[in-house]
Structure formats: structure tokens, C-alpha cells
Amino acid sequence: MNPESIAFAREPFGTPRGGGPGGGGVTVQWLGTAGFAITHGDHTVLIDPYVTRASLAACASGPLVSDIAAVYKYAPRADAIVVGHTHFDHVLDVPAIARHSGATVFGSRSASALCRTAGLPAAQVRDVESAFGGEPVTAEVGPFTLRFHRNAHSRMLLGRVPAPGDITDCDEVPLGIGSYRCGTVFGVEIHVAGRTLFHLGSAEILDASVRVANLDLALVCVAGWTSSHAFPERVMRALSPRAILLSHWDNFFAPLDQAARAFPRMQMPRLVDRLVKSSRDATVGTVRMLESVVI
Numbered sequence: 125m126n127p128e129s130i131a132f133a134r135e136p137f138g139t140p141r142g143g144g145p146g147g148g149g150v151t152v153q154w155l156g157t158a159g160f161a162i163t164h165g166d167h168t169v170l171i172d173p174y175v176t177r178a179s180l181a182a183c184a185s186g187p188l189v190s191d192i193a194a195v196y197k198y199a200p201r202a203d204a205i206v207v208g209h210t211h212f213d214h215v216l217d218v219p220a221i222a223r224h225s226g227a228t229v230f231g232s233r234s235a236s237a238l239c240r241t242a243g244l245p246a247a248q249v250r251d252v253e254s255a256f257g258g259e260p261v262t263a264e265v266g267p268f269t270l271r272f273h274r275n276a277h278s279r280m281l282l283g284r285v286p287a288p289g290d291i292t293d294c295d296e297v298p299l300g301i302g303s304y305r306c307g308t309v310f311g312v313e314i315h316v317a318g319r320t321l322f323h324l325g326s327a328e329i330l331d332a333s334v335r336v337a338n339l340d341l342a343l344v345c346v347a348g349w350t351s352s353h354a355f356p357e358r359v360m361r362a363l364s365p366r367a368i369l370l371s372h373w374d375n376f377f378a379p380l381d382q383a384a385r386a387f388p389r390m391q392m393p394r395l396v397d398r399l400v401k402s403s404r405d406a407t408v409g410t411v412r413m414l415e416s417v418v419i
């Protein structure tokens with residue numbers, strides 16, 4: 125399908141609101157896959173940034189390395205990098221981006237193991253899983269407050285989670301894609317400048333435990349949604365967002381400088397239909413590759 129047939133209704137986001145702490149708007153840029161750069165003032169938080177976009181042949185043939193030119197071009201700065209889970213299309217570039225930006229990485233034990241093996245100093249890596257005692261872990265980054273809700277991954281591979289388990293004891297990088305094990309999955313609640321966002325990097329939600337109030341924008345993964353029973357209805361019940369920006373519907377074997385193309389098998393129009401039907405008045409849509417919305 126043509127993703128542009130699902131237009132993001134920009135009207136509610138077109139004019140930055142000035143009322144929040146610090147004033148000004150919050151810019152949300154889509155980096156392809158489940159990747160986003162969220163900026164307010166001079167602070168940027170990246171979530172699941174995957175900018176290398178290795179070809180299918182490269183993915184199949186062996187260990188992957190970050191495309192450093194793409195890292196500098198598409199992720200020039202970051203104060204924090206959030207890892208929702210440690211599949212390669214979420215975490216591959218995190219060590220390289222952290223190294224050049226000095227950003228702190230927040231993620232699972234699996235993400236921490238990878239970053240340490242990649243040579244990041246311990247002070248630059250925050251394991252939000254080991255500190256987990258039932259309540260979501262909270263972290264402050266400049267004007268941002270991040271809350272890490274334990275979540276689940278879509279069982280999108282013949283009823284199973286692809287590459288389950290943790291990245292542990294990887295004595296060396298680079299790794300092949302199968303070694304990027306999923307690790308613990310987090311949904312991330314983000315508060316900044318009076319706005320609330322929630323990032324769902326895989327199309328599953330533990331709706332019995334995840335509840336977010338007054339949500340302005342949900343960043344929702346499309347890939348695998350048909351494998352998660354009643355996914356759109358459960359997302360709307362748990363999050364009730366004012367708007368949903370769909371992500372991870374693009375062909376991520378193509379580079380970021382090409383227009384995003386959807387995989388038809390993801391059935392995005394059907395997902396949009398069900399999200400709209402189960403909401404009262406939420407805006408649901410997409411943006412073009414590397415495009416931003418301001419909330």
C-alpha cells in the first residue's frame with residue numbers, strides 16, 4: 125500500500141503550544157523502524173535509533189557493523205538513548221551513537237551487556253531492568269522524565285518471539301542478527317514540557333499493567349500487530365492517546381534517504397481502521413521518512 129494514503133492529520137500538532145515548563149514545543153522526528161528523535165529546547169532523547177539500515181544481503185551474510193556516516197548524518201546528537209528491546213533493528217547503532225554523542229544509554233540487562241562489550245564506559249550505561257521491583261523505573265534527562273514499563277514483544281514469528289532470550293556474555297562485537305536477542309522489552313513513557321508520549325517499539329502491550337494518563341501521542345509499532353490478539357483495542361484501552369503515530373511499517377532493508385515503503389503484509393490500513401473505531405476521536409497516521417511533528 126501507499127503509506128501516504130494514511131495522512132497524518134497535522135492540524136492538532138501544527139502550532140507548538142507554549143504553556144509547558146520551559147515553553148516551546150516538542151519535536152518528534154521519525155527515524156524509520158521504531159526509531160524516534162524527541163527534542164525539546166537543546167535536549168534530545170533518541171528511542172530505538174536504527175540508521176544503518178543494512179541490506180537484506182548484509183543481514184543474511186554475517187555480523188553487522190554500524191554505518192558511521194549514517195550515524196553522524198541521522199543521529200548527530202543525543203543526551204539519552206532509550207533501548208526498547210535488543211533486536212538488531214532497535215539496538216545495532218546504539219553503541220556507535222552513544223560513543224560519538226556522549227549520550228547515556230537506558231535499557232535492559234541485554235542492552236547493557238551489548239554496550240559494555242562495545243566498549244562504552246559503565247557510567248554511560250543505565251540498566252533499567254536490574255533496578256526493577258514492580259514499579260516502573262524513572263529517570264530524568266534534562267527536561268525529560270522517562271518511565272520504563274515492562275512490556276512484551278509481538279509473537280510475530282510463527283507464534284513466537286524472534287530471537288528470544290538475552291544478549292549475555294557476548295565477548296565481542298560485531299554480532300550477526302540472530303545474536304541480537306530480544307532481551308526484556310520496555311514501553312517508555314516520556315514527559316517533557318507538559319506533554320506525555322508513550323513509545324511502543326513492538327506490537328504488543330501488557331495492558332493489564334501499562335496505564336498512562338493524559339497521553340498526547342503514542343508511537344505505535346505496526347510490524348507483527350496481527351499476531352497480537354485484539355492489539356488495537358487493547359492499545360486504545362490502555363493508553364487512550366489523543367494521537368497515534370504509526371512506526372515500524374517501513375522496509376528497513378532500504379536506506380534512510382529513500383522514501384519509506386510499507387510491507388503490504390503488515391496490513392496497516394486494517395490496523396488504522398481498528399484503532400480509529402476503538403477510539404473516540406484520536407488522530408491516527410504516519411509521517412514520511414525523517415519527517416517531524418511538533419506537539
Ligand SMILES: [Zn+2]
Nearest residue numbers: 209211277326
Ligand atoms: Zn523486535
